[in-house]
Amino acid sequence: MATLTGSDLLTQLSWRYAVKTFDPAKTLSQSQWDTLEQALVLSPSSYGLQPWVFFNIVNKDVRKRLQAAAWGQTKVVDASHFLVLAIVKDFGQAGVDAFIKRTAEVRKTPEGALDGYTKAILGDLVNGPRHAIINEWSARQLYIALGTLLTSAAVLGIDACPMEGFDIAQFDQILGLDAKGLTARVCCALGYRSAGDKHATEAKVRYPRSQVVQVVA
């Protein structure tokens, strides 16, 4: 396996920071972007249900409209790439059915063989108590994908900035997400940090490890 050493991983996670200013002249290569998209596709989710769609906003006019709905943050237009991460609204039976169908297709399993699995998922998320928080359950899964993306970018040496500061209703309207049964929850700009971003050299603020990770011995 071509893995990273622990020391190299931590170097990359320390190198990562939430980029405030991107270099608008630098763009990721197609190969870099393909890797990031594929990392998102491979992201884990509960039961593997993938209750999400990721929008790669290439259109510059759309980027400008999104920027206006995100307090004017320059990274929306300046970063090489800008992703809007959306959840499937009110994930339910249709989402489970689609996933089981896909499972049968990918694994060449007779659909009947998955009935037990289908029942377990439905009993938990659709007909069970977690249905009451289904949009939050989906948002949490989306944030696994965000963590996967940010860590993947870091180990590739690609800069990123996650972004919660935007008007969800306006984003949904601009991207036509309502009609698709989707709603935006978080964004991520990706590209190259500007040489002038002073935040790049600020010390990372973290609580002491002994406080963040507590041992139950």
Next chain:
Amino acid sequence: MATLTGSDLLTQLSWRYAVKTFDPAKTLSQSQWDTLEQALVLSPSSYGLQPWVFFNIVNKDVRKRLQAAAWGQTKVVDASHFLVLAIVKDFGQAGVDAFIKRTAEVRKTPEGALDGYTKAILGDLVNGPRHAIINEWSARQLYIALGTLLTSAAVLGIDACPMEGFDIAQFDQILGLDAKGLTARVCCALGYRSAGDKHATEAKVRYPRSQVVQVVA
């Protein structure tokens, strides 16, 4: 920078799967574990607020009690390491104050210089509309840490399994989280896959990339 190639990253993310059966005879080295803990410490969160504590459950009796509150899943006791990821309940002014104090300490900033930043955070999360969903906001941040952990483990060649299937109230009670103002949201077992885990060789079920990542051109 000692980064991973895109191809090696994708190989590791494809190698990763939600391990069902861990090899109880194999344990992670102290150095591997230190790296994973440090990756958690370095995990991004909104504003850097880190509204979380991670519990490393070393005690075997506690593991058994947690297993009983998690549908008897063997990974709780068989995996080399077992983490319970908890959020700070009702994150508010105290959490913001602690973070600002820590920022001043780490960056040697006079606290007054951070007043604007403090106000922005309070206006958003404590006195703003997002306060109504503060525990969900914290849970989302926790899932960034989970994504960071799972991806870090994958690029290190360490096996893992995230786990939502447990009784939160029982976990909180067993670990005494209530008294600490915390509540468990997700777990993660880490270690080595058992040679007999047939899930290791099953094809990964993902929707086509063109469906998961949509281009707004």
